[in-house]
Ligand SMILES: [Zn+2]
């Protein structure tokens with residue numbers, strides 16, 4: 001095994017990887033000789049001086065030169081030899097080196113780095129586009145607005161799930177197990193209706209590779225995440241730059257043609273109306289909320305998971321105001337797939353000839 005052994009016990013040899021961080025309390029703190037009286041000598045009775053333990057050797061994992069700014073390595077946990085995830089071809093470590101039989105080793109502190117950043121990117125309930133520019137604190141987030149029709153359908157499905165009137169509590173698809181928050185009927189009145197978040201991006205692309213998963217190195221975790229963000233960017237491009245007919249699948253179905261991009265002038269006109277992207281169904285979305293925290297119905301364009309915040313729903317979408325919650329017999333417009341509250345995704349991507357998410361057929365290996 002390739003451990004980098006460093007001494008942390010001498011005051012002249014603090015490893016520079018951890019020099020920017022406060023000294024840890026695990027014995028790596030340099031033991032200074034009390035050669036001069038301390039500036040603030042305690043006036044009380046002298047506290048018992050603990051007998052200093054010999055400092056253990058400081059192990060550093062191979063990601064640590066990159067991660068030093070985030071704190072020292074976890075020196076007590078077993079290090080993991082990174083095995084590149086399936087689907088990531090020939091990944092390099094964060095330092096740019098090839099994976100080998102004993103490289104890189106990672107510790108579970110470094111494996112956590114950027115996990116929160118990625119979670120925030122995928123899960124922020126922020127409007128992506130308001131006119132030409134992204135708004136909110138995280139310009140890369142995955143969510144966007146839907147049109148009035150799609151919001152109505154999705155809120156209807158939401159209330160059906162919360163009512164518990166459909167086969168909704170044991171969603172059948174494999175990826176449903178990765179849903180951030182599947183809404184179930186509130187237990188005991190008057191419990192508030194729960195948040196729905198059917199995004200699977202964090203559970204599919206972030207946590208499986210962290211310290212609670214396979215413990216991959218920075219390079220591999222970033223490579224997996226790049227696959228997800230690339231897919232998100234590709235859909236952003238379609239919804240931002242295509243004609244409505246292309247997104248609705250009409251060009252593909254009726255003319256056998258590829259999608260058509262809009263002109264700069266038409267994009268400018270969309271943006272003047274506050275629209276940066278169309279709804280994934282091809283209609284114009286509802287305007288972004290003035291306060292991003294007030295977004296009540298958004299969709300993750302990477303995984304098509306819909307997020308509904310019942311506390312923010314306008315009166316017309318509250319349960320008592322929705323006249324019809326039936327979803328039996330409903331089908332998607334183009335692919336003619338069943339719409340079902342037990343399905344994680346009911347928003348079809350009509351520009352695709354085959355949409356693996358729609359109709360309950362999503363596969364577990366979707367990266
Ligand atoms: Zn790091």
Ligand SMILES: [Zn+2]
Pocket residue numbers: 060061062063064067072073074106107108109110111
């Ligand atoms: Zn480390």
Ligand SMILES: [Zn+2]
Pocket residue numbers: 146147148149150151279280281282283
């Ligand atoms: Zn729509």
Ligand SMILES: [Zn+2]
Pocket residue numbers: 122142199200201202300301302303304305
């Ligand atoms: Zn997602």
Ligand SMILES: [Zn+2]
Pocket residue numbers: 082083084091092093099216217218219220221
């Ligand atoms: Zn790796």
